[in-house]
Amino acid sequence: MAGNSRDPGRSVTARALSVLTAFDAEHGRLTLTAIARRAGIPLATAHRLVRELEMWGALERDQEGRYAVGLRLWEIGLLAPVNSRLREAALPHLQELCRTTHDNVHLAVRDEVDAMYVEKLTTPRAVSIVSRAGGRLPLHATGVGKVLLAHAPASVVHECCERGLARHTPYTITEPGRLGRELQAVRSRGFAQANEEMTLGNCSVAVPVHDPDGTVVAALGVVTHSARAEVAKLVKPLLPAAEGITQRLGEQDRSGLASLPR
Amino acid sequence: MAGNSRDPGRSVTARALSVLTAFDAEHGRLTLTAIARRAGIPLATAHRLVRELEMWGALERDQEGRYAVGLRLWEIGLLAPVNSRLREAALPHLQELCRTTHDNVHLAVRDEVDAMYVEKLTTPRAVSIVSRAGGRLPLHATGVGKVLLAHAPASVVHECCERGLARHTPYTITEPGRLGRELQAVRSRGFAQANEEMTLGNCSVAVPVHDPDGTVVAALGVVTHSARAEVAKLVKPLLPAAEGITQRLGEQDRSGLASLPR
Missing domain, CATH: 1.10.10.10 (Winged helix-like DNA-binding domain superfamily/Winged helix DNA-binding domain)
Structure with missing residues (x-):
């Protein structure tokens, strides 16, 4: 037309x-x-x-x-639910994570075949990273991306592979078969990690953030220097933070602020 | 048309x-x-x-x-300079202020006759407040608002008074003459305070944030419980944080990220 x-x-x-x-x-x-x-x-x-x-x-x-x-x-733009609902619920938890880990803390959602950063908090000690709020990064090469991809419909994984898994470093997963096994592992152990797969020297760990109805709506992750990375230690504070965000989303919904029909 | x-x-x-x-x-x-x-x-x-x-x-x-x-x-919307330039430069300083004061920390700009909140960080200990990122509050009744009004053209002060200075609490300044003297005091001492003028029980203190060229582009403030408020103690961490933001704005401009003609 x-x-x-x-x-x-x-x-x-x-x-x-x-x-x-x-x-x-x-x-x-x-x-x-x-x-x-x-x-x-x-x-x-x-x-x-x-x-x-x-x-x-x-x-x-x-x-x-x-x-x-x-x-x-x-x-x-700030009225978009990704900000007014998700980011508002997550911000205090992101601040707390940043305070305790001294690393870069990320909240990301999936938009088609991209990971989209909703918020990034950083500290002076944190490693330098390429993300920014509103920015996009590939799903297959980042911790938050792998979480989002592991909980996306199979058609999304298929489309990512069809488009080609771009190699960002020698450690990026570029074979569809290996990516499939990696996503299965992400689902079964409940978190994702990416070791120098996006940027040499950086390691990221991420966990899913669930909506109160159980669907995965976002991923919460930290990015740190590979040499400093102890995965178990990084995952530990992420899990209660993700649960805290889910709880706040539920409180928001019950208070009707985010979803009242008008 | x-x-x-x-x-x-x-x-x-x-x-x-x-x-x-x-x-x-x-x-x-x-x-x-x-x-x-x-x-x-x-x-x-x-x-x-x-x-x-x-x-x-x-x-x-x-x-x-x-x-x-x-x-x-x-x-x-995130590409707007208020986010991509100002908020990005300020965020680490807001986090640091939040960490040290345990209070609500605000960054605001003026849009016509409103104070507009660019970011608000909070902590579990902080008092409950009505602001949110993207939200608006009156210029005459808040710490950040008074800073912005004190550095606005006289025509803006005049328009605020013409529209009427709404009374939010018994302590709100509603007489134009008194507001003028208050704004003069804000300019001469370099910070503003508002004692229960917007919300009973809350006190806010704010300082101007300058662009590298010297103009006031924003206001940086904390909101705390009136009973806890010691003005001198609240102002102390605000001043170096505001200077730090100005410095980062200058670095951004020099790196050409925010202002390169294309």
């Missing part, structure tokens, strides 16, 4: 959304010309859409005339 | 955005009917726009058929 003059609304909405997708972590500030090019729309159209989006607060303009995602879009 | 058939794009974009503004903290999940009603658009239009927004990931539908803000909109 896009481009159909009898249904201009659809294509206009799609084009307005394409302006937003011109932005990403590496392209946080864009000129109008760059927006038009990245969104694949004519400059005049970009000009009109950007003006509307700016008026509404979805975009904001800096002193040099470049555009960035605006305060109002950030504000509305 | 809205509704002008020769410029359907503008009104369509505006209507698509109005669908998003149907959601707020008290209305996180909405039926299609509720969206149409709250957005002030016909049901058929709402149906079409919601379908497009859902396909794109700006909205998601739960098992009961209600809609919520989607993962993709949350992801794009």
Whole structure:
């Protein structure tokens, strides 16, 4: 229907959304010309859409005339259940884990075939890592990713293998058969680990976070220096923290804050 | 121009955005009917726009058929400089403050005549407070709000007073003259405090956070129980934390991550 003059609304909405997708972590500030090019729309159209989006607060303009995602879009994005329900429930537990482990602490959900980081807390002692809140990493090469993949439908595992298991280090699991056995092990022992499979020198351990109804909604993990890693010691504080998050999710749901029909 | 058939794009974009503004903290999940009603658009239009927004990931539908803000909109919202630049720079300092004070720690920016909470960290010992990340509170009745107002243009102070200084407790400052003197004191002593002015029993103390160019971009505050509050002791860890945030903002800018033209 896009481009159909009898249904201009659809294509206009799609084009307005394409302006937003011109932005990403590496392209946080864009000129109008760059927006038009990245969104694949004519400059005049970009000009009109950007003006509307700016008026509404979805975009904001800096002193040099470049555009960035605006305060109002950030504000509305925070209403997403992944933030308003999951992250809010998890944050005190993430802080506590960070305090006790002095390592990077992660909360991630699965979006299609990516692990998506909902929050990352770090401390001065923690190793440097590539994740950030809102960022994506592969499912097969990280602790949180393996947890999410181990509890995903078989079709998701299949699709990951079809797309190819990218090798990030010499230790990344790239054979589908070996990945399948690894995911089985993750399910049976209740946690996942990844040893230098994403970044040389780093080791991650992760456990599932269950919704009160029993489904796995997220993964909670720590990333530390391989040389410091004692798996049993890392898993120990993760399990009660994951249970604590489940409990808080239940309390939220009962209080009706997150799910009341209106 | 809205509704002008020769410029359907503008009104369509505006209507698509109005669908998003149907959601707020008290209305996180909405039926299609509720969206149409709250957005002030016909049901058929709402149906079409919601379908497009859902396909794109700006909205998601739960098992009961209600809609919520989607993962993709949350992801794009996180690209806003208030998160990707300010919150990222501040988070380690907020964690450290939370660890040392055991109180609620806040980072807020000003949006027109509201204080907007960018992040809130809490601990089990902290008092219960009404703020949340993405939430808004009045400028005249909170520690962070007074800091932001003290460093805002005079026109903002004037507008706050014109709108009326709402009384939240018997201790809220509601006289413009008294507020002006209070803001002068905030500027001269370098920090703000609010004693039970927003919530009875709670006291907040806050300091400005400067951009490397010297402008005040945010306020950093702690909220504690009035009975526990020793202002000097509360201000002490805030000042080096605010300086640390300024330093990290400068490092980010120099590394070009946040401001490189593309």
